Amino acid sequence: MVSMKDISIKCGVSVATVSKALNGQSDIGKQTALHIRKVAKEMGYFPNAAARALKTNRTNNLGVLFVDNMQSGLMHEYFSSLLNSIKAEAERNGYDVTFISSNIGQSKMSYLEHCRYRACDGVVIACADFNDPSVVELVQSEIPVVTIDHVFNDKTSILSNNVKGIKDLVEFLAEQGHRKIAFIHGEDTSVTQKRIASFYRTCQELGIAVPDHYVKSALYHDPASSAEATKELLALTDRPTCIMYPDDFSFMGGRNVLDERGLKIPDDISVTGYDGIFLSQILQPALTTVRQDTISMGREAAARLIESIENPKAAVAEQVMIDGQLLTGTSVKRIT
Missing domain, CATH: 3.40.50.2300 (Response regulator)
Known part of the structure; x- marks a missing residue:
């Protein structure tokens, strides 16, 4: 695995300079920073997730809670589109996505325990029984939460109109x-x-x-x-x-x-x-x-959650309403 030290040797600079270049700090020359990032990419460098988490106090991991009693969700176009949109926006912002469950192997844990186990920075509740005590526990915890199609007073909600x-x-x-x-x-x-x-x-x-x-x-x-x-x-x-x-x-x-x-x-x-x-x-x-509009709903859910993670002091709980579109089709007869 390529390290910052490997890059520093290749570029003939200190490890500290490499770190500054890769983290976008402005106290090194622009051309030097561009060269270091170019070399790092060519060498296949990826930042160590554990080290990054220690430095930023974030894991860049979003949890998605999706509980579907009919067990059709991931095959159902509505939910698959919604979840894919959440994933796409998360990845665009440098986040991974983990599905949250209460059953991990042979162990039983609450949704909150699973979020902590996976060190999730925040959670999108895409589909669940919002009266479930385990869901309420998660919503009331210290972990940032955005809900879809359900309103909690102090949480941002993305609502289809x-x-x-x-x-x-x-x-x-x-x-x-x-x-x-x-x-x-x-x-x-x-x-x-x-x-x-x-x-x-x-x-x-x-x-x-x-x-x-x-x-x-x-x-x-x-x-x-x-x-x-x-x-x-x-x-x-x-x-x-x-x-x-x-x-x-x-x-x-x-x-x-x-x-x-x-x-x-x-x-x-x-x-x-x-x-x-x-x-x-x-x-x-x-x-x-x-x-x-599942694409807009998923995108907004992920974007609002990431905003609350990265800028918590300025985060304001909002209800974001997303309009749908009437498709008139041909399944309705005109009665004269």
Whole structure:
């Protein structure tokens, strides 16, 4: 492994001068610093992480907490895009990424213990049960934390604008003449609460009545539960003209039920999704949905966390709202 001493011998300068050049200090000549950095690169020099941590009191390691009960996250386009964006921004700023877990080999430890074990400078909580005591413990610890789609009073949160997304969908449906709109929502989370409230509020503003049996509970990213909810809606004597699904992937379960019943989208019934995954747009008909800006969400989460790590005295907890984009697709029929 190439050391600073090796570089100093090659360049004919002291180890202290090499250190100053590699750390960007300004008390050596510009040409000397450029030459030293060029030689270091040619020799394949990389700074020792342990030594750097001792000097800066940072490991340049970000933790990512991602707990997915459906175990589809890393294969699901929404989450994979979000996580990849976090990783890309972290690496752009010279940070590594470590996934945080409560199960390490045969050992059991809390999320906070794992963060300390891996010496994480900070953590992005990308997906988790925010009521879990182990998550709350991590949030309340000394480790800087940024959350995605959940708000803690003294932490920066990156939020997809779910209120606007649902509002845009309902308003589009109303413009197409729909007055009998059913809504299948996900499990009880802060995201779900915002979406339900936005659904009812927008319907009220548009003068659209919503019978209680038009609103069904399912699970996010779970086609099976959405399929069951679809069957319940189709069994109604006054069934809806449109069904809103909790996400694009869950819609696949509803689509299978509609196909089994011989119902054609959108001629016999209209549908919408949420997330805007690639598959939803290559299906025929293309799904009407809201594309969440996962790239901006992941980038902002990593950037805000790094800012709080590197400049803690100036860090201010903020709620950063990221708008999505309505994709009108062709899965909604215009009712005249």
